[in-house]
Amino acid sequence: FILSSCLRVWPTNPKCWLQLRNYLFQLNVSFVLKALSLEAKALLFMDKIARYQEAILQILTEYSKVRYSNLQAENQLIADKENHRYQVVTIGWEGKKFIHDCPMHMDIINGKIWIQRNMTEVDLGLKLMESGVPKSDIVLGFLSPKIRGYSDYAVS
Template sequence: MDKIKQYEKAILSILDEYAKIKYANIKGGNEIIADKENHRYQVVTIGWDGDVFVHDCPMHFDIIDGKIWVQQNMTEWEVGEMLEEQGVPKSDIVPGFLPPDLREYSKYATA
């Protein structure tokens, strides 16, 4: 399996697991959006909390130049560690949600 397919599989396994979460207060749920051609992957929460419409993106990943960019992680999940457990090296995980000058202080890639 080539690297991009391996990384896509790792990302989708995390998103699949998160998408299974059910909410007591939201009539709706999580949906996975996967643009495999452009290597963009998200899970979105869509539904109603009483009379308030909920539309949120708790997780968003991209594969850019052979690296996984964690663009959004609004969960308590340590997605970097989860990716590492699936064979993705730290050098191929970029915390894209951090400003470029702060990424060097993470344990992951800067770009």
Template structure:
């Protein structure tokens, strides 16, 4: 089986999630630090008089594993990565407390 290029796959999946699905005039930014392996999707701008700023997705690559720091998607980035060929033992749900990760089908760390 061919090894999956994590950097490229993460960028592809996050780009697919960068569509503006909010009912506001906010901007969606893709922030890719490929040198240090940090990847983000951020919503920012204004909705009338209300400031909008939030990280929707934050993924890191550490020690040859994909660490999902934040995932505010319906599908779940972990599920998309697994469907694309990333072994579940290489995906860490970092937004879950370390003692809870053992109860998921993904890596603990």
């Protein structure tokens, strides 16, 4: 009932849009997507990107708060929300040596989260899944395409 009534009035009823969106994510049924207009599909995709961006920023913000006892360095969160590129950069000094490193880097490409770099003990894939991102939308970009097929995550 929700589906048929919402498809008729969804453009004029934002509340209906939220009900429909929640219904689709709960069922995860592809045939329902076929019934939606291109505009509705675009909104669903945009909502997915927003959820993924929020998950990434939450994880990277948590890590960027890490403080080092043996370095005069800080972690900085860099977020290009327009192009969907997210990094933590470590900047500072180790004695007389300048440090500029990128321990974490994730991108959103074609609706999937690409883990481009992870030089930490944090399991980013697991953290993303705990945030509601399915394995099929997580790509280990730091692995070669041939090796990615052997991981539990998406290939591309």
